[in-house]
Amino acid sequence: MFYLIGLGLGDPKDITVKGLEIVKQCTRVYLEMYTSILGCPKEELEAFYGRPILLADRDLVEQGADEILAGSGEEDVALLVVGDPFGATTHTDFILRAKEKKIPYKVIHNASIMNAIGCCGLQLYKFGETVSIPYWDETWKPDSFYDKIKLNRLHNMHTLCLLDIKVKEPTLESLMRGRKEFMPPRFMTVAEAAQQLLVIVEKKDALERNTILNEQSLCVGLARVGHDNQRIVVSTLRDMASTDLGGPLHSIVIPAKEMHPLEVEFLQQFANLKLEDYNH
């Protein structure tokens, strides 16, 4: 049997009891390490499980499915993923490949940022399409995610913005030389995301007169959701651009313009400004 097991928000003990029992009985256990990050070193996980873990990077997950799935028709093999197994397209694809090979599979669900984001008090069912904010570089500054935030704002829905993660990215130099050298991992902060949003907002200024989103619009910055050192800050987009929430992972939510009184009351505990009657 092939098991795809969600680890939840990244602390070793966030795995479910069912998931842990399966990990202990498997012949091989892989950990997918590029669509998200663990909240602890791999060694801590190995100590907790009492068994070794094989790291699966992008190459192994996207091109080495055969290797991971090998033998899982007869024995038990697990692929661990941070969050819920269906959080990333890669894993859906992985299940299809198991099916092609007629390998039986089972999925063990867990919390992911897609539902744990409710911890800021904004109601989950009021979220519209989720967006991803990518790192910009000198020549590539995509902003199509802004249109989705705009659509959500126009229809009074919240937007969860997932922030870019760069893990095991080859350096430009190494690509040219044909041998693999990697950049240090980077995790976009709420400040970096807010800075990019401000650039977009200023560009759209003339067109939309800042009615959709402007530097005074509210946003919610979240760091390390579900961990003991979780932080949530509610501020204007302008202030978020200089807010330091510490280590990864970070996320941002752009709330709907009209919120339920209970949502406002919950957000207030994370804000320095008075949210009642706030309308930006």
Next chain:
Amino acid sequence: MFYLIGLGLGDPKDITVKGLEIVKQCTRVYLEMYTSILGCPKEELEAFYGRPILLADRDLVEQGADEILAGSGEEDVALLVVGDPFGATTHTDFILRAKEKKIPYKVIHNASIMNAIGCCGLQLYKFGETVSIPYWDETWKPDSFYDKIKLNRLHNMHTLCLLDIKVKEPTLESLMRGRKEFMPPRFMTVAEAAQQLLVIVEKKDALERNTILNEQSLCVGLARVGHDNQRIVVSTLRDMASTDLGGPLHSIVIPAKEMHPLEVEFLQQFANLKLEDYNH
């Protein structure tokens, strides 16, 4: 400390290792039993935890917060909820009340239908606002959720439809007599939801010429997500109206008109009709 602990999808072993450790150390453990249902009898949970569980019905959760929170400044008290703690407004409200009383609290996240719905292969970030489909009766047939499905369809987003649950609903008779008698619990099936949707679709016919949703539109019916007897069926709305997926809980997804090839490929395994080039 007051703990709000998500039980995940309802099997006893879906609790996280962290959650289980906390349950074992608490003085009192309550189980919230009206916004969702467990996949097993309460006794099975008690046997697994090795301790008694107090049932918390709507009255106790919504009006008896004082009773549940009593003493949790000094000792450890847990409220268990199926899914993730922030899935229902009630629980957000509960945390605010703990804060008012200056009781420290901690939330243990878990999977909920809001992220586990990814098991059908539709990408989570492409879901728009979630809707709830309520039971209709002779005189009350609300259909405002249709407008949200419509908006999602127009903007090429999937819609998760949560189906009504009636637990511990007083009978009309008992309300008039002033003593509490309850109706047997009811859980809306995918067939019942599809039947109500068909009624709405037929009513809107003249106005919209069935361009948004019609009886040939695709829908995904899901039952007991995350359990060993999970079922997923992809069919037309018309066929879903006579599809029996067995016991609760059920959910329906109305997919976006345009889907990613990977989404189509994944859905195909649950369908009798050929999905490629399907466009309704």
